[in-house]
Amino acid sequence: MSPVPDRTGAVAPPRPEEAAAGRRGLLGYALLLPGTIWLLIFFVIPTFTLISTSLWDPSGSILYGYDLTFHWLNYVDAVQAYGPQLWRSFWYAGLATAACVVLGYPLAYAIAFKSGRWKNLMLVLVVAPFFTSFLVRTLAWQMLLGDNGWAAGVLRAFHVLGADGHLLATPFAVVTGLTYNFLPFMVLPLYASLEKLDPRLIEAGGDLYASPFDTFRRITLPLSMPGLVAGTLLTFIPAAGDYINAELLGTPRTRMIGNEIQDLFSAGSYPEAAALSVTLMVVIVTLVAVYVRRAGTEDLV
Amino acid sequence: MSAGLTRARRWLGERLVLMYGILVLLYMALPILVVILMSFNEPASRQSYTFDGFTWNNWLDICGPYQLCSSVRTSLAIGLLATLVATILGTLMAFALVRHRFRGRSVANVALFLPMASPEVVMGSSLLALFVAAGFGGVLGFWTILTAHVMFCLSFVVVTVKARLSGLDPHLEQAAADLYANDWQTFWRVTFPLAFPGILSAALLSFSLSFDDFIITNLNAGQTVTFPMFVWGAAQRGIPPQINVIGTIMFLLALVLVGLGEFGRRRGAPGAAVAPGPARAES
Secondary structure (H helix, E strand, O other), rough: OOOOOOOOOOOOOOHHHHHOOOHHHHHHHHHHHHHHHHHHHHHHHHHHEEEEHHOOOOOEEEOOOOOEEOOOOOOOOHHHHHHHHHHHHHHHHHHHHHHHHHHHHHHHHHHHHHHHHHHHHHHHHHHHHHHHHHHHHHHHHHOOOOOOOOOHHHHEEEEOOOOOOOOOOOOHHHHHHHHHHHHHHHHHHHHHHHOOHHHHHHHHHHHHOOOHHHHHHHHHHHHOHHHHHHHHHHHHHHHHOOHHHHHHHHHHHHHOHHHHHHHHHHOOOOOHHHHHHHHHHHHHHHHHHHHHHHHHHOOOO | OOOHHHHHHHHHHHHHHHHHHHHHHHHHHHHHHHHHHOEEEOOOOOOOOOOOOOOOHHHHHOOOOOOHHHHHHHHHHHHHHHHHHHHHHHHHHHHHHHOOOOOOOHHHHHHHHHHHOOOOOHHHHHHHHHHHOOHHHHHHOOHHHHHHHHHHHHHHHHHHHHHHOOOOHHHHHHHHHHHOHHHHHHHHHHHHHHHHHHHHHHHHHHHHHHHHHHHHHHHHOOOOOOHHHHHHHHHHHHOHHHHHHHHHHHHHHHHHHHHHHHHHHOOOOOOOOOOHHHHHHOO
16 A cells, blocks of 8 residues: 655645633534534435435335335345346546546646646636536436537547447446536545645655656655545445436446435335445445545545 | 557547547536427427427416426525535534544445445335335425435435545634634634535535435425426336526536636635636545
């Protein structure tokens, strides 16, 4: 495992805590209280409700109520019925995350070190997608990738795509959409990490006869690790739960777990939907825990 | 390898990264350009995905499609209220976390990351499970959406304001105290004005998150229709070009806000950080 240094390079500002050393903890609790209560009632408790819902007897109904019978079979049923969708979600999310790294890392690097006076403009362009509706943009992809769209036309002209080939309604379209949607969440943390990096360290690498590749591998990459970890998490986790791209850009054969959870909830099959939701959460938490440990950065928050 | 060759490669390498970055930015801008273009489209049929002809009609008749404008109004109302509540609660929490030392502070820091790192479909379904279990299954609507939005905006507000606060020089507050300002005066005359740009960008971020949310909203909306839900419904039936007009208007408004923020910053206001992103990356 590569050694991961602290966030070096920045001169530590005087800790605000020192200035506040004289203050009592009590006011701190008071300020924290309203928000904490909100999160407790509407984020923490719901998680437990979800778990208990997943153990309800599935023979109940929304009209007559459900019984909590610790019906573990809900999980077995859910995983058996929706195994492929579950697998597909993580596969697509993984592909999209990898694509985001490939597209996003050089972009973040270019903004941090090569953009000069265009830095602010480039940053605005990175966040620009947030300025207009997510769904409207995804519909724009429908058009871009459509059979009559420009992308398909160009690819057909170069015979990359057969005459009857499609871009829309393929796994490719779904992954493209996911990549597009979550790219800013990759670029911004990476940029924040890279920007703190002292460029003199890179120069020093060159002065010591390291090739640019070695300098990148031994200096830039390890120092940008916190950004890379944060970026991959902020991309992978929402992508795994997303169903908008799969629905608008895919086909019934590209359905992800989010589609199934949403449909089961709309159909009122609460226990099964909850079991599926908890399964998704558990798999994600496990993957994230393993990943964060492997990447060696627990300094995320 | 000769030094000249290495230098040539490095020269090319530097330009390559920048050019590659610009291409990626184009990829990110492409759908926005399509949205703007399609706002002038005169579609030949309801299921048209191509630009069939130029017209001003969509811009003249924005509210034409049934429910479109009422859904925008609903989203605006929810967005504004959710932003107000989340910004107040989140700012208080950020102050507590940066300025006060107490037991459980680091736990709170970690716990605040969780809502940001949970898949929306899990958060939305948990909340729905709570509402159903508590007997609110029949009254899903405006208020349940609002509650959900405040919940998921909170963490983002805390992180953004926290980033701003921890970057402030505490000596300024000490100076105020040295000059015989009491705590209250110090807060309102020194701390708050300095923290304000962070609070403002947190509010903007929270509004855009709320206005744009679909997955959590859709699970907890009942019969209420927000703008993203209208778009979702329209996507199944045939998309009215007016949704691209709304998309374009939102984009232009945001650009104007960023421009004003940048203008304010250049005028010497203390660092108005309008772009919400980098603050988020501090998490």
